[in-house]
Every structure is written in C-alpha cells, then in structure tokens.
Amino acid sequence: MKFFKSTMAVVLSMGMVFSLAACGSDNSASTNSNNSNTESQTEGEKPGEGKKYVIATDTTFAPFEFQNESGEFVGIDIDLINAIAEDQGFEIELQSLGFNAALQAVTSGQADGMIAGMSITDERKQTFDFSDPYFDSGVIMAIGKDNNDIKSYEDLKGKKVAVKIGTEGERFANSIASQYGFTMDVYDDSNSMYQAVLSGSAVACFEDYPVVGYAITQGIGLKFVTEKEQGSSYGFGVKKGEKAELVEMFNDGLANLKESGKYQEILDTYIQE
Numbered sequence: 177m178k179f180f181k182s183t184m185a186v187v188l189s190m191g192m193v194f195s196l197a198a199c200g201s202d203n204s205a206s207t208n209s210n211n212s213n214t215e216s217q218t219e220g221e222k223p224g225e226g227k228k229y230v231i232a233t234d235t236t237f238a239p240f241e242f243q244n245e246s247g248e249f250v251g252i253d254i255d256l257i258n259a260i261a262e263d264q265g266f267e268i269e270l271q272s273l274g275f276n277a278a279l280q281a282v283t284s285g286q287a288d289g290m291i292a293g294m295s296i297t298d299e300r301k302q303t304f305d306f307s308d309p310y311f312d313s314g315v316i317m318a319i320g321k322d323n324n325d326i327k328s329y330e331d332l333k334g335k336k337v338a339v340k341i342g343t344e345g346e347r348f349a350n351s352i353a354s355q356y357g358f359t360m361d362v363y364d365d366s367n368s369m370y371q372a373v374l375s376g377s378a379v380a381c382f383e384d385y386p387v388v389g390y391a392i393t394q395g396i397g398l399k400f401v402t403e404k405e406q407g408s409s410y411g412f413g414v415k416k417g418e419k420a421e422l423v424e425m426f427n428d429g430l431a432n433l434k435e436s437g438k439y440q441e442i443l444d445t446y447i448q449e
Contacts, residue, residue, distance in 0.1 A: 222265025224425050230269045231257055232278035232287035236365045239390040239446035240293040240410075241272070253291045255442045256310065257412070260429030266422075274364055276342045282415050289422055293384060295344040295408035305416050307426040309409030310439075315348045316385045316405065318398040319373065326379055327401050333357040338369040338378035344407055345382035370396055386447055 233241050233253060241251040249272055261268045273281055275294075281287035283303055295313065296306045317337075319326045326332065333356060339346040341362045349360055361378055363369040366387060372378040374397055381388070385404045392398050412426045433439040 222263075223421075223428070224261070224264040224266025227265075228267040228269065229288040229419075229422055230271060230286070232271050232273050232281040232290045232292070234275045234278060234292040234365075235272050236367045237275070237293050237387055238366075238394075239386060252311070252442055252446050253293060255445070256430075256433070256439070257291050259433055259438055259442065260426055263429040263432050264425040266425065275340065276364065279342060282413065285415065288419055289412060289414045289426075291412045293387065293410050294413055295384075296411040297344075297347070297408055300413070301416075303416050304413040305418075305420070305423055306411035306413050307423050308430060309411050310430055311386075311410040311443075312407075313344070313410060314385045314404040314407035315345050315382055316388060316400055317380050317382055317402045318388045318392070318400055319380045320376075321397050321399045323379065323399075329356045329402065332380060335359075335379045336361055336377070338363060338372040338381040340364070340366055340369050340383070344384060348405060348407075349382040366391070370398065373398065390446065 233249070236242055237251070237253075239251050240253040241249060244250050249270065254270070257268060257270075271278075271281065271287060273287075275292055278287070278290045278292050279294075282290045290304075293311075293313070294300070296309060300306075317329070329352060336359050337349055338361050339349045341364060346360070346362065353360060361372060363372065366383065369378075369381050369383070370388075370391060373381050381398075384407065388396075388398065388400075392400075412423070414420075414422055430439070433442075
C-alpha cells in the first residue's frame with residue numbers, strides 16, 4: 177500500500193512538472209512574438225520621425241538656391257535638403273533669408289541649420305559644426321562679356337571689383353586685393369553683384385565657379401578670363417555644440433542618396449559638365 181501511494185505521488189508530481197513546462201513554453205512563445213513585433217516596428221522607423229527643423233538658406237545663389245518661374249525655391253541645396261529630410265523622416269521649414277542673414281539666424285538660434293553653398297572654413301568652424309562635405313567648389317573671376325581690357329588679376333590695379341558678403345569669393349578677393357591694387361564693393365546677393373559689373377560700377381566680380389557658371393549659361397552677360405582657384409568644400413552647418421543629431425542625419429541621408437544615385441541625379445539637373 178505504501179508502495180502504491182508512493183508510486184502515485186511520483187506520477188502526479190511528474191504530471192505537474194510537464195504541465196508547468198507546457199505553460200511556460202506557451203508564455204515564452206508569446207513573449208518572443210511580442211518582442212519580434214516591437215523590433216519590426218523599431219526597424220521601420222526613421223531617425224527623424226516627429227521632428228521638425230527650421231533651415232535657413234540664401235535667396236539668389238543659382239544653381240544651389242533660386243526661384244523658378246513659378247516662384248518656388250529650387251536648386252541643388254533645396255533639392256538635397258528635401259531629399260535628405262525625406263530619407264531620414266524629419267520635416268523642414270525652409271527660410272530664404274540671404275546668406276549673411278542665414279548665418280546670423282543660425283548663430284542666434286532662430287534657425288536650426290543652414291544650407292546655402294557655405295564653404296567649410298577654419299574661421300567658420302569657430303561658430304559652426306559642419307556636416308560631411310557635399311560639394312567641392314572653387315572661386316573664379318568674371319567680367320562683362322564685352323570687356324577686352326581685363327585679362328588677368330594684374331589688370332585690376334586701381335579698379336573696383338564686386339563681391340558678395342560672407343562668401344568664399346569675398347575672402348579670396350580680400351586676400352589678393354593689396355597684391356594687385358584693387359578695391360572692393362560688397363553686396364548682399366549675387367544678382368546685385370552681377371549687376372554692378374554689367375553696369376560698370378565694378379570691372380569684375382569673384383564668385384564660386386558653379387554659381388557664376390550657371391548664371392553665364394542663363395545669359396547673364398559675363399565671361400571668365402582666369403582659371404578657377406582652389407576652393408573649399410560646401411557643408412551643411414549648425415550652431416557649434418548644438419543639433420548634433422541633425423548633422424548626423426544629414427550625413428547619413430547624404431550617404432544614402434549617393435549610394436542610391438539620387439545625389440548625382442540632383443547635380444545633373446542643374447550642372448551640365
């Protein structure tokens with residue numbers, strides 16, 4: 177009798193163990209399924225989901241930013257920041273302010289970032305954090321297409337040239353002004369600078385090569401007489417020490433666009449080699 181009771185106890189005990197094991201197995205499967213769904217949702221989210229940034233830009237810096245016939249702002253910079261925002265999942269509010277005003281908007285905290293054909297320089301790195309370079313440029317001198325007197329920097333002696341405030345062109349012109357004996361008038365935008373040359377207020381202007389090159393293809397009435405100078409690369413900028421996540425998303429988005437071919441497609445839309 178004792179043997180029978182003992183045997184039954186063992187059987188019942190084993191049954192309870194298998195029952196608990198089965199229950200534990202069901203709970204584990206349910207938990208794994210839930211974790212799988214959570215991971216799937218996380219993987220599908222983009223890093224910028226739910227975020228919105230104010231991005232400052234220039235007004236007239238074709239082919240990087242300008243207004244088309246419909247009054248819409250287009251260009252390499254505009255298309256690029258829109259494509260990166262879509263790739264990374266964040267929204268942007270674009271503010272066309274002019275180059276100098278855009279610089280001030282970012283440093284004062286009124287804008288989160290700036291894309292405006294801005295050269296990455298050591299001086300600007302004191303107040304800006306930059307993205308990876310997205311375009312390599314260079315400075316060139318342009319004169320009126322009917323001007324046959326200016327053929328080199330030496331011909332600028334005693335004359336006046338036009339530059340745009342805060343640009344690589346202004347920096348370069350300033351660096352050689354004393355050497356070649358010319359003075360400078362500073363303008364807020366590219367169109368005003370070009371008009372100064374066309375009207376005779378200045379004999380030449382210094383501008384980023386792709387910008388003035390595009391203007392010439394559009395019939396602006398200028399021409400080149402010197403070789404392109406080595407210039408800095410363009411970068412997306414934020415106020416130093418802030419918006420690190422925005423710079424990271426810009427870099428990641430830029431890399432994705434280059435890999436997919438979208439980046440080259442944007443360049444080809446505005447620059448014909």
